[in-house]
Amino acid sequence: MEAPMIPLAERIKQIKPSPTLAVDAKAKALKAGGADILNFSVGEPDFDTPLHVREAGKAAIDGGFTRYTPVPGILELRQAICRRYAEDRGWQYEPDQIQVSCGGKHGLYNMAQVLFNPGDEVLIPTPYWVSYPPIIQLAGGTPVFVPLAEERNFDLDPAILRDYVTDRTRGIILNSPSNPTGSVLSRQALEAVAQLAVERNWIIISDDIYDTIVYGDGGLPHILDIDPALQARTLVLNGVSKSFAMTGWRIGYTAGPKHIIAAMNKIQSQSTSNPSSVAQKAALAAAAGPQDFPVEMKKAFLPRRDYIVRELTGIPRVTCVVPKGAFYVFPNFSAYYGKSVKGRVIDGSVALADYLLEEALLATVPGIAFGCDPFIRFSFATSMAIIEKGMARLREALAALA
Ligand code: PMP
Ligand code: GLU
Numbered sequence: 001m002e003a004p005m006i007p008l009a010e011r012i013k014q015i016k017p018s019p020t021l022a023v024d025a026k027a028k029a030l031k032a033g034g035a036d037i038l039n040f041s042v043g044e045p046d047f048d049t050p051l052h053v054r055e056a057g058k059a060a061i062d063g064g065f066t067r068y069t070p071v072p073g074i075l076e077l078r079q080a081i082c083r084r085y086a087e088d089r090g091w092q093y094e095p096d097q098i099q100v101s102c103g104g105k106h107g108l109y110n111m112a113q114v115l116f117n118p119g120d121e122v123l124i125p126t127p128y129w130v131s132y133p134p135i136i137q138l139a140g141g142t143p144v145f146v147p148l149a150e151e152r153n154f155d156l157d158p159a160i161l162r163d164y165v166t167d168r169t170r171g172i173i174l175n176s177p178s179n180p181t182g183s184v185l186s187r188q189a190l191e192a193v194a195q196l197a198v199e200r201n202w203i204i205i206s207d208d209i210y211d212t213i214v215y216g217d218g219g220l221p222h223i224l225d226i227d228p229a230l231q232a233r234t235l236v237l238n239g240v241s242k243s244f245a246m247t248g249w250r251i252g253y254t255a256g257p258k259h260i261i262a263a264m265n266k267i268q269s270q271s272t273s274n275p276s277s278v279a280q281k282a283a284l285a286a287a288a289g290p291q292d293f294p295v296e297m298k299k300a301f302l303p304r305r306d307y308i309v310r311e312l313t314g315i316p317r318v319t320c321v322v323p324k325g326a327f328y329v330f331p332n333f334s335a336y337y338g339k340s341v342k343g344r345v346i347d348g349s350v351a352l353a354d355y356l357l358e359e360a361l362l363a364t365v366p367g368i369a370f371g372c373d374p375f376i377r378f379s380f381a382t383s384m385a386i387i388e389k390g391m392a393r394l395r396e397a398l399a400a401l402a
Contacts, residue, residue, distance in 0.1 A: 015134045019369035023353070027363035038390040040378040041363040043179060043328060045245040047300075049282070050293045053244060056285030060278045069274040072265045073100025073253070077280050080287040081253055091224055091231070093255045099264050100283070102275045104209050104239035104252030107264075108135050111235050111254060114263035115203055116141035116170060123164055123172040125156050127330065127370040129179045129207070144169070145371055150332060153321050154183035158192030165196060171203035174223060177210040180370045180377040181330045182305075182323020184214065187221040194226045197233055203260075204234040209252075210326040212243040212294035215302055218324065232257055242326075243294045244286040249279040301327050304380045304387055311391035312378075315398060327381040330367070334374035339401035346401060349373045360397040362390055 024042035031037040048054075060066070072078065078095035085091040101107040108131065116122065118140040124132050126145040133143040146164045148154040172193060176185040197204050206223050214220045224230055239252030254264065268274070286293075305322075308329055312320040317335035339346050341359075346352050349366035353376055356362040367375030380387055 011138060014137055019130050020365055023357075023363055023365050027357070030357075030361075030363075035361055037357075037361045037363055038382075038386050038393065039363045040380070040382065040390060041365050043242075043326075043379045043381065044247040045242060045297060045327070045381050046383065047245040047297055049244060049246050049249070050286070052289055053246065053282045053285045057249070057278050057282035060281035065277050065281055067277060069277045069280060071269045071274055072096075072098065072261070073275060074277075074280050074284070077284045077287065078253075080284055081255070084287055085236075085255065089222070089224070091228070091236075091255075094258075097258055097261055098253055098255050099261050099268065100251060100253045100275050100280060101264075101268065102252070102272050103250040104207070104237055104241060105131055105135075106250075106272070106275075107237050107239070107252045107254040108132070108205070108207070109138070110264040110267050111205065111237075111256075111260065112136055112139035112141065113267050114260060115139070119168055120170040121166060121168045122170060123161070124371075125172075125174070125178075127154065127178070127180050127367065127372040127375070128173070129175055130369050132173050133371075141170070142168075148181070148183075150319065150321055150374075154178065154181040154330075155186050156189035156193070158189060161189075161192060161196070165200070169200065169202065171205060172197070173205045173207060175207040175209075176220065176222075177214060177323070177325025179210065179326055180328045180365070180367075180375075181321060182326045182328050183321060184218075184220055184324045187226070190221055190223050190226050194223060194230055197230070202233065204230065205237065206234055207237045209237065209239055209242050211238065213298050213301060213327060214325040215298070215305065216324060220325070235260060240283045240286045244283075245293075245297065246279075246282070246286065249276070249282055251275055251279050251283040301380065304382075304384055305329070307384065308378065308380045308387050308391065311387075311395075315395055318398075327379055329378050329380060330370075330372075330375045331378070332374045333376055333398075336398055336401055337374075341400050341402065349376055352376060356394065356397055359400075360393040362393055362397070 027039045078098040082093045116139040120141045121144045136143045235256035240246040312331045320331035349368045353366040365377040
């Protein structure tokens with residue numbers, strides 16, 4: 001007799017696996033099977049971790065730096081992070097205001113666990129990065145989606161923001177430059193957030209993971225530059241995944257008020273204990289060493305961005321906001337929804353992304369994963385040759401829809 005299946009906890013039933021990681025896994029499996037897949041799905045730099053950072057990781061292993069570290073991360077790394085913020089941004093933090101976590105995603109998880117109770121609402125400007133809603137939900141909180149309009153370059157409209165505020169609102173997640181749109185928030189939007197946050201005692205979560213990848217010279221307005229006093233209600237999330245091409249090392253960090261960081265350390269002490277000792281030494285080399293790598297990477301991304309935006313906007317009935325940062329474009333393909341090919345109806349972003357994967361061998365992420373069905377996300381952190389080939393295939397695949 002077959003044993004009955006062990007039941008799962010309620011909390012996991014409402015959570016779907018990360019769609020970005022799922023598409024990437026599917027693309028890689030198809031590729032391993034011999035298909036000529038062009039992968040525009042997962043967002044990770046197509047660069048190797050810089051040599052001096054890898055060497056620091058190796059030296060940590062060879063030097064036997066392979067034991068537990070302090071729960072919040074090694075002091076040298078937290079000091080280096082404080083120095084970076086002081087020198088680069090003029091923000092003052094002490095090491096006990098920093099937690100190093102197993103990637104930026106884990107930092108978000110830790111903060112949600114210590115901040116939100118059932119019934120608490122957290123505002124999420126939409127389109128959003130795929131992991132924000134589940135991370136809030138796993139903490140028992142309720143994500144509240146605040147729409148960002150393509151016509152406003154996905155900036156946050158203060159009037160619309162106010163419509164979504166209730167007495168249960170506890171905070172907001174900002175992500176500028178944004179994944180998936182590449183848009184940056186205007187000073188005016190940040191001022192509105194700051195005002196509401198102070199009036200209503202909100203926490204502001206500022207996910208700055210793409211802050212080294214900003215094109216042009218408009219600068220990057222930041223919530224802490226609106227008023228430094230906002231430090232008392234802001235958690236600044238960052239990490240080395242994107243800036244130093246270190247996605248696999250799993251090092252992120254949060255800067256914020258001492259009592260929140262201390263609470264996050266409690267969670268960390270009871271879950272992961274500490275991020276990998278070896279990866280922390282590598283991240284130290286990244287944070288304390290020369291900062292030219294992210295600049296070089298950005299220089300490489302810029303012509304790719306220009307090219308992919310030109311190609312996308314050259315396709316009939318496709319619109320595409322020019323990303324000001326990060327390495328994503330989020331074109332609107334809704335004019336193609338309702339069309340069909342060989343009896344297959346393209347009724348939304350999932351159907352379009354499936355069609356592109358199966359017929360054009362293009363891996364992309366459907367906009368619905370980011371809360372916006374009219375769009376598809378392309379990561380251009382891939383070679384120019386792949387982008388050129390991909391755009392040609394895309395044009396052909398769309399032209400076949402009638
Ligand atoms: N925030 C955003 C907006 C991201 O795109 C990512 C990338 N996965 C992260 C946070 C977390 O990055 P990681 O966990 O790889 O450090
Ligand atoms: N942030 C990246 C992306 O959006 C990596 C995948 C993930 O962590 O979801 O593709």
